[in-house]
Amino acid sequence: MERRSATTGLRRWSRVAGMVACGLMMLASAPVGQAKPIYPAPDPDPFYAQPADIAEYEPGDVLGTRAMPPLAAFPETDVTLVQFRSTNSMGEPIAAVTTVLTPRDRKPDGPLLSYQHIINGLGAQCSVSRVLYTDDPNLMVREAPAYNFALRRGWSIALPDHLGPHFAYGAAKLGGQITLDGIRAVQRVDELRLRESPVVMAGYSGGGMATAWAAAMAKDYAPELRIAGAAAGGVPMNLVKMLETLGLGAHPVFGLALAAGLGLEREYPDRFPLSEQLNDKGLTVRQSVANSCTNDLLAAGAGRGALDFAKTTSMIDDSEARSVVEENSLELYDGTPNMPIFEWHSPIDGLVPVDAIVNTVGRWCDAGVTVQSLAVPVPDHLTAAVLGLPHVLSWIDARFRGETATGNC
Structure with missing residues (x-):
């Protein structure tokens, strides 16, 4: 019945993990703007x-x-x-x-x-x-x-x-x-x-x-x-240990880290306000990857890091954002x-x-x-x-x- 009516290398991946937990916690640490989470387009089926x-x-x-x-x-x-x-x-x-x-x-x-x-x-x-x-x-x-x-x-x-x-x-x-x-x-x-x-x-x-x-x-x-x-x-x-032990910095596969942050924001929109931390470049990239899979995510963040997309360069220890990771x-x-x-x-x-x-x-x-x-x-x-x-x-x-x-x- 239908519903009712009807390995590119060790260093590369270790840096990605650091960015997922560390860079995105930095971006989500303090309210800076009014941007709201961006959700995927509704499935046409x-x-x-x-x-x-x-x-x-x-x-x-x-x-x-x-x-x-x-x-x-x-x-x-x-x-x-x-x-x-x-x-x-x-x-x-x-x-x-x-x-x-x-x-x-x-x-x-x-x-x-x-x-x-x-x-x-x-x-x-x-x-x-x-x-x-x-x-x-x-x-x-x-x-x-x-x-x-x-x-x-x-x-x-x-x-x-x-x-x-x-x-x-x-x-x-x-x-x-x-x-x-x-x-x-x-x-x-x-x-x-x-x-x-x-x-x-x-x-x-x-x-x-x-x-x-x-x-x-x-x-x-x-x-x-x-x-x-x-x-x-x-x-x-x-993920907290990834935050504390793995570093930041630009990397060819930063797009996967950004995607993880956007995904957490979708699930915790009030506690992980990543989009409020993005600058114009970050918001543009966010829009472009809102429905993307692995290859497009990689391409969007290639050679970039958290600081390229953030409004602030400071790390702010925000308890709510951290609690999401915990x-x-x-x-x-x-x-x-x-x-x-x-x-x-x-x-x-x-x-x-x-x-x-x-x-x-x-x-x-x-x-x-x-x-x-x-x-x-x-x-x-x-x-x-x-x-x-x-x-x-x-x-x-x-x-x-x-x-x-x-x-x-």
């Missing part, structure tokens, strides 16, 4: 529109489904869009979407993998549900082999658009809530035959953030879900997972502070969580993602077979 009565639904309620055309990259696989009710960071109801890949020869209540893909973007065309129907090389070259491994084993895969309807790039807690509500919704769609399926979550980097947040929040946010485990790799566990830093979140965890990372990752990963995993272990941690012996963020994948798939397969997880805390 009415399926994605939020129903007027969204508040009448509960988190995870299905708002609609749509059967999609088959994809050549995934033979003998059905594709279904599911729109559902979720919750934003302010506790308000929102509509979100997940894409479900189901093998045609699957058994009823077969395994369900919720995979949180990396999404770098501010507009509708950047969502996983859209990118699947493009020739995006990152998805088809890097991700398709792993998806097909899972599909051939009879697993269904849910791919949530975990940035939400405003494409709040950088809002990690939001991604966790959308992930959990997406699992709820998928299991409530009768024709998918997944109601009693064992569930595992997985993701890396930005997708790992959504996964790890979902794992840590599940006990309180979705206590009825029976999730067999979560595999989260390369997770930025503490609220999206998992190391500072009290909740702990109620499921086994597989965590993997590079021990000398230039993108995320490794001590934040170690501290978070240690706290979870102390709380009795079964954690299997793998330090992949490579010197960069993205290579660790690829080399860790065989271990991840083996661990997930064991969870689906019902084996008891072991840890190495």
